[in-house]
Amino acid sequence: MAASTNVTWHDLSLTKEFRRVQNAHHSFVIWFTGLSGSGKSTVANELANRLYKDGISNYVLDGDNIRHGLNNDLGFSEEDRKENIRRIGEVSKLFVDSGQVVLTAFISPFKEDREIVRNLLEVDEFIEVYVKCPIEECENRDPKGLYQKARNGLIKDFTGIDSPYEEPENPEFVVETDRFSTEECVEQLVSYLTERNFI
Template structure:
């Protein structure tokens, strides 16, 4: 059946959409343990981009479970599919010219590399929120670590399921003893340094 499916090229492409939005589209992939601060920092980054009139969209791990991935559980297979779906949607949003932010534990390197392979060179920016598990447990905003330690939650990342930390993330933020504003500004500085927030010419 796939042999009969052909990608249809349209006259308005990513370069034109990017030019109209005066930004270089990309995917900021925030990864880290539960309670590391991924969603909080991603939200702060999006707020700063919004203040500068950039076009963004933030996909949060919990939020997509209400719709796009509402049919998935938390087995390894379902978690892999969860990340695959998010990657596909994020890739479409990047094609639309947006700066996309995602906040997912995404514990397995292979899953993150699958998403990276979906995008063009320079469009996938891995942001590792590197927070010690002791600090994450101390925060435990959803009470999940307590439940995992009590055996109420199985295959919980960092407890009885591994977290494969990025080895060469584009951005690494050690998120303890710093403010959310400082953490968010590090991401903004990266985007400025590498030209994601500057107008780019449209090939039209």
């Protein structure tokens, strides 16, 4: 599909700075990346609850949920995965412009795609969190039975099995879900965000 050339960016009367003042907090993206079963969604949702209790407006964008709606036309080829992340990056930027904290939980296996999203945002608006967990532990958990299906050849291009996962080289933060509980991971992240005046 060719991109339309008949579009013009329309500046909004309420900037993200105004919205941040109204919300009384900074707006930014916490980008959780990691293997399937590593605990991305679990940690993101628990952190969202904690931020909500602290009066911080936030929203979780989850890989599975997004594919039910916005990205239901995409498969799991490398090209479709790139487009999936591109769209999520653009949506995340809109959330930041609205003055909210957005927590995204996506495998997002390719470094290049994560960098594209980072470059959409300002320097202090993107926090890459690597949810680190050995693939053996992810397979043991296998909450959706996906690893077993991939091993049986029922799912193609599955990250960690027959499609690569490129670990972040310099993430802002790493949580190790095989070593720490969800609650401990959340406390670690809250401490990080607080120390750096994100919250």
